[in-house]
Amino acid sequence: MAELEKFSGSGDYVVSEELMRAVNIAIALEKPLLIKGEPGTGKTALAEAISKSLNKKLVIWSIKSTTKAQDGLYVYDVVQRLYDSQFGGEGVDDIKKYVKLGKLGEAFSSDEQVILLIDEIDKADLEFPNDLLWELDKMEFYIPETKETVKAKQRPIVIITSNAEKELPDAFLRRCIFHYIQFPDQELMEEIVKVHFDNLDEVLLQQVMDTFYWIRSLDINKKPSTSEVIDWIQALQIGGIDPEIIRKEIPFAGVLIKKNEDLDTLDKVKKRFKF
Numbered sequence: 001m002a003e004l005e006k007f008s009g010s011g012d013y014v015v016s017e018e019l020m021r022a023v024n025i026a027i028a029l030e031k032p033l034l035i036k037g038e039p040g041t042g043k044t045a046l047a048e049a050i051s052k053s054l055n056k057k058l059v060i061w062s063i064k065s066t067t068k069a070q071d072g073l074y075v076y077d078v079v080q081r082l083y084d085s086q087f088g089g090e091g092v093d094d095i096k097k098y099v100k101l102g103k104l105g106e107a108f109s110s111d112e113q114v115i116l117l118i119d120e121i122d123k124a125d126l127e128f129p130n131d132l133l134w135e136l137d138k139m140e141f142y143i144p145e146t147k148e149t150v151k152a153k154q155r156p157i158v159i160i161t162s163n164a165e166k167e168l169p170d171a172f173l174r175r176c177i178f179h180y181i182q183f184p185d186q187e188l189m190e191e192i193v194k195v196h197f198d199n200l201d202e203v204l205l206q207q208v209m210d211t212f213y214w215i216r217s218l219d220i221n222k223k224p225s226t227s228e229v230i231d232w233i234q235a236l237q238i239g240g241i242d243p244e245i246i247r248k249e250i251p252f253a254g255v256l257i258k259k260n261e262d263l264d265t266l267d268k269v270k271k272r273f274k275f
Contacts, residue, residue, distance in 0.1 A: 005054050013042065013049035014192045022179040023050060029177065032118075032136060032158035034168075037181035040225020042192075043161040046181075047117035050159065057114045059156070061103035063123045069131035072104035072118075073141045074150075095145050104135060105150055113154040122162040129172035136175065184226065186213055196230050207246040208233055212256070214247075218269060220262040231255050 007023045009015040023046075026033035035043045051058035061072050077098045085092045101109060107116040121129060135141045139152035160176065162168065184192060186209050193208075194200060208229065216223045224232075235252040236243075245251070250266070257263050 007050050007053050010049040010052045012052075012195055013045055014188065014195060015046070015049065016188070019046070019179060019181065022177060026177040027157055030155055032160050032176045034160045034162065034173070034176040034178050035181060036162045036164050036178070038183060038223075038225070039163055040227050041181040041183055042226060043163075043181060044117065044119055047115055047119075047159040047161075050157065051115045054115070054157075056157070057110065057112070058117060059103055059107045059110075059114050060117045060119060062119045063121050063128075065123050065125075067124045067128065069128055069135075070102075072102040072132070073135065074102055074105050074143055075100050076143075076145050099143060099146055101150070104132075105141070107156040108139065108141075108150050108152040110156075111153055114156050116156040116158045118158065118160045120163060121160050122165045122168065126166070126169070130169050133171060133175065183216075189226070189229070192226060193230065193233065197233065200233070201243065204233070204236065204243040204246075207243045208236070211247045211250060215250075215256060215266065218265060220257070220259075220265050222257070222259050222262060224256040228256050 005027070007015075007020060007027070009020060023033060035046060037043055047058060047060070050056075076095075077100065080098055104116070107114050136158065139155055140149055142149050189212075190205065190209060193205065212224065212229050212232070232252060232255045235255050236246065239251060241251050250256075250270070253263060253266060257266060
């Protein structure tokens with residue numbers, strides 16, 4: 001039996017041992033890996049890191065509120081076929097010409113194993129996950145228009161992300177390996193930040209970290225995430241801000257905080273403590 005490929009992280013993605021084990025167990029058991037966590041914890045970036053680490057193509061199916069399971073399988077362009085039949089287009093009888101595979105179909109039809117990311121599944125309606133049970137279990141689907149069954153040539157490694165905006169059906173959860181990505185503590189966040197910046201000034205880093213986690217501790221609606229602290233550091237560097245004033249003045253606060261009421265809360269707290 002061939003040795004299974006294992007994910008060991010990548011140079012630009014800091015991964016915990018627990019998450020690494022979850023990825024490799026999902027690969028070994030050939031089950032989808034469901035990743036939950038608040039926005040900005042690196043769920044989508046994980047799939048990119050797995051793709052890079054295992055040197056496999058990444059196929060991304062980004063889910064929206066209007067997305068249906070059918071969209072990921074195939075689309076039959078009946079309107080174009082009708083148009084061609086009315087205006088003398090060639091090949092109208094060839095229905096395959098009007099069938100286009102969706103992202104799931106693309107992953108199934110690949111000659112090589114791919115990483116399939118179903119991103120933010122909780123944005124779709126409640127029935128969406130259940131509508132994919134057969135396809136994810138059997139790794140195939142039927143196209144009635146062409147009377148063909150599309151079977152996975154190589155079983156894709158399936159990564160599913162959720163921001164936990166709504167609960168997913170139990171039947172769907174039973175078929176997944178589950179992992180919740182906790183928001184990084186300060187020590188891990190420093191590692192993540194250093195991946196993105198070469199020779200970052202230590203005083204700047206500590207001032208940013210202390211201020212960032214203090215802001216997250218406030219009673220605000222939208223807490224800043226990893227991507228926002230990275231953007232904030234870039235803004236501070238571009239602006240040539242003295243690290244010693246970061247905690248007192250919190251320059252470019254709008255890079256971190258995106259809601260008016262949260263900015264008001266920050267201002268009130270600063271005045272209360274006379275920052």
